[in-house]
Amino acid sequence: MASGGGSSGNSMPSMSAPQYDPAVEFKNGVEAMKQENFKAAEKAFDRVLSVNPKHAKTNFLAGLARSAQNNFKGARRYYEKALKYDDTMIPAHQELAVAHSKLDDADKAKVILEDLKSRLTACADTCAQATDLKTAIPAIEAVLAPALVTPTSNVKVANVLLAISSDNGDRAYLDAVGLINEGRYQDAIAQLNISSQRFGPHPDVLT
DSSP: OGGGGSGGGSHHHHHHOOSSOHHHHHHHHHHHHHTTOHHHHHHHHHHHHHHOTTOHHHHHHHHHHHHTTTOHHHHHHHHHHHHHHOTTOHHHHHHHHHHHHHTTOHHHHHHHHHHHHHHHHHHTTOSTTHHHHHHHHHHHHHHHSTTOOOTTHHHHHHHHHHHHHOOHHHHHHHHHHHHHHTTOHHHHHHHHHHHHHHHOSOHHHHO
8 A cells, every 4th residue: 555655656557547537437328328328338338447347337337238239248248247246236137137038048047036036035125135136036037938028128227226326435436546547646545445435345445
C-alpha cells in the first residue's frame, strides 16, 4: 500500500491507461441498457472490463447486452465470468440458464434451476437473495417450457434489477479505478475506503 503513492508507481498507470474513464463507461452502459441501445451498452461494458475484468456486475451486464442481441453464446461466457467472481448474483444464474436453453443445452439449465430451488428452500424467505430467487425460478421454468419462448423479456427484468441494485460501493470502486489510471492515488484510496465498507476485505479492493 505504501509503495502505491510513491514516484516508482507513477509511470505504470499512465503507460497502460485507457483513453476513457471506466466509471463513466459503466454509467454509459447502464443508460444504454435502459434505452435498449444494446450495441452501445456492449461497447461500454467491454471498455470497463478491459480495465477491470474481474468486476462481476459488469460481466453480467456485458452478458445482458449480448443476450438482448440474441448472441447467447457470447452472453454465456460473460455470465459464467460474473458467477466466477460472485456466485451470489442470482440474476446471473437466471440468465445463464436462459442462455443454455437458447443454445439447446436444457440439461445445464435444469441443473441451475434445481440449484436455485435448493437455495430458496435453504433461504426460507430470510436471505438477501429471496426476491431474486423467486424471480429467477419461474423465469427459468418458463423458458424451459416448449410453448414459451421469450428471447428478451428476462434481459429487461434483470436489467432493472441491476440498475436498482447498483449501489455506492460499486460506483466508488469504479471511480477508484479511473482515479488510479489518472495517477490520482490519494483520491483513489479515499474511494477504495468507501468501497471497502460495502465489499469488506475483497481481494480486488485490497489490491
